[in-house]
Amino acid sequence: MSECIFCRIIKGEIPCTKVYEDNNTFAFLDLNPVNKGHTLVVPKKHSETILDTDEKTLKDLMIATKKISKAIMNSLKIKGFNIGINQFEEGGQVVPHLHIHIMPRIKNDGIKLWPQRKYESKEEMEEIAKKIKSLL
Ligand code: 5GP
Ligand code: ZN
Numbered sequence: 001m002s003e004c005i006f007c008r009i010i011k012g013e014i015p016c017t018k019v020y021e022d023n024n025t026f027a028f029l030d031l032n033p034v035n036k037g038h039t040l041v042v043p044k045k046h047s048e049t050i051l052d053t054d055e056k057t058l059k060d061l062m063i064a065t066k067k068i069s070k071a072i073m074n075s076l077k078i079k080g081f082n083i084g085i086n087q088f089e090e091g092g093q094v095v096p097h098l099h100i101h102i103m104p105r106i107k108n109d110g111i112k113l114w115p116q117r118k119y120e121s122k123e124e125m126e127e128i129a130k131k132i133k134s135l136l
Contacts (some may be wrong), residue, residue, distance in 0.1 A: 004097050011016065016029070018038075020064065024043060024061075027041040027064065028040055032039065034082075034103040035105065035109060036101050037072050040099045041064055041065045041071060042061075046097055065083065076104060077085045079105075082105060083101075083102055084098050085098070085099070085101070089113075
């Protein structure tokens with residue numbers, strides 16, 4: 001039996017409030033929503049982050065996310081939403097099975113996005129970009 005909680009949800013071993021399923025993707029309501037309708041979209045094939053997920057699975061996941069986001073907006077009369085993917089423990093990922101959060105947003109709902117900082121200098125910014133580009 002799989003230990004992964006989301007694999008177990010997909011298999012029906014743990015109950016969930018399912019909103020969508022196709023051959024490769026599964027989606028259900030988050031137990032602890034940012035706002036009502038907060039949905040988790042997950043690939044059926046287990047992987048941990050986008051880094052160990054194949055391109056086809058990522059593509060299917062994003063296409064399903066688009067479809068579900070549209071349904072959330074229209075059915076719940078939501079005018080905006082955030083999409084989030086926490087990656088690795090340091091990135092706030094608690095469940096190690098890749099999942100996209102679709103988080104409905106409501107005007108003045110008090111939710112703050114991440115804090116923003118400044119670079120020390122234009123040179124530092126160029127240096128960081130150079131490092132990233134060196135592996136692309
Ligand atoms: P993460 O921090 O890994 O990106 O988010 C994991 C999300 O999964 C959290 O928002 C949490 O509320 C949700 N979650 C964890 N366990 C369960 C569960 O058993 N059922 C459902 N529906 N959501 C879960
Ligand atoms: Zn899993």
